[in-house]
Amino acid sequence: MRLIDIIREREQARIGKEMGPTRWRDVTQEDMNAFGISTHDPDPMHVDPEWAAKNSPFGGTIAFGFWTLSMITAFQHEMAGGIDGGGYEGVDDVAMIGINYGCDRLRFIEPVQIGSRIRARGQVVEIDKVGPDRLRRTIDLVVEIEGKERPALSTRWLSMILIPETDVTLQGFRRDGTA
Template sequence: MSSLQNALEHYQARIGSEIGESSWVTVDQQMVDTFAETTRDKQWIHIDPERAAKDTPFGGTIAHGFLTLSLASGFASECFKPRPGQVMGINYGLNKVRFLNPVKVGSRLRGKFTLQGISVRSDTELLRETLLTIEIEGAERPALVAEWLGISVFDD
């Protein structure tokens, strides 16, 4: 059996199941400030703790939604280990992203992944559809949910 076929069967048996849950990551002000510099999104609700404490309902600064989403790659690397014969994984994009809850600076986040579907894309590629949920520790509603597509490339 080829590596791709083996992986396909592995994933087909797990459709609808949680694939993994990452460790917690703290979103601190330095992370937010670095992201603001990198993306040139320097809105005060992200980088001015005093004004954000006074003039927002959040009680302080909040992370950029795209910063929260960008943490997904690291969360995924913890949860999706390469299958035998897999030579790489490629981010294929997102079908839907919803930012449901602001992430206050100082919060801890983790990613949870539920496999929604798997299909053969070519002789060497599988397309994986995953529900990503980024949770905020202690919060009822997650920071975001997204339908994420990834390609697993195999050597045979």
């Protein structure tokens, strides 16, 4: 049996099973300020507490929606048994590489106020073999806000699992940077 088939069987066994919830994570003004700087987006709704207190319908600063979305990678690491920074228990980093492929049906539902806490839960809904060296994993995922009925966001998140075997090149994702 090839490595891709072993990983596919393991991933298919997760279909329909709840992932998470993750631990709660603090939403801080420092994180929003850093995100605003790194994305060249100094929107005062997110980075200026005084302005937001006076002018926003939320009474203060709120998280960038795309910051909240970006947290799903860290949440996925945790749901897969890893730690912050991407370490995974029991996963051979050489055997597979996971990359973001995109989102379907992404909706930002509830604003996330600074000082709140968020966490994620999800469910694998599909694993497709889309090439000789890759699987596409589809996860329905929500990011919850502590104490709120409605989630911050809901998405169908897609990722690729690349399985570099000696007889297969990673077509479209070569290490030398060519397509």
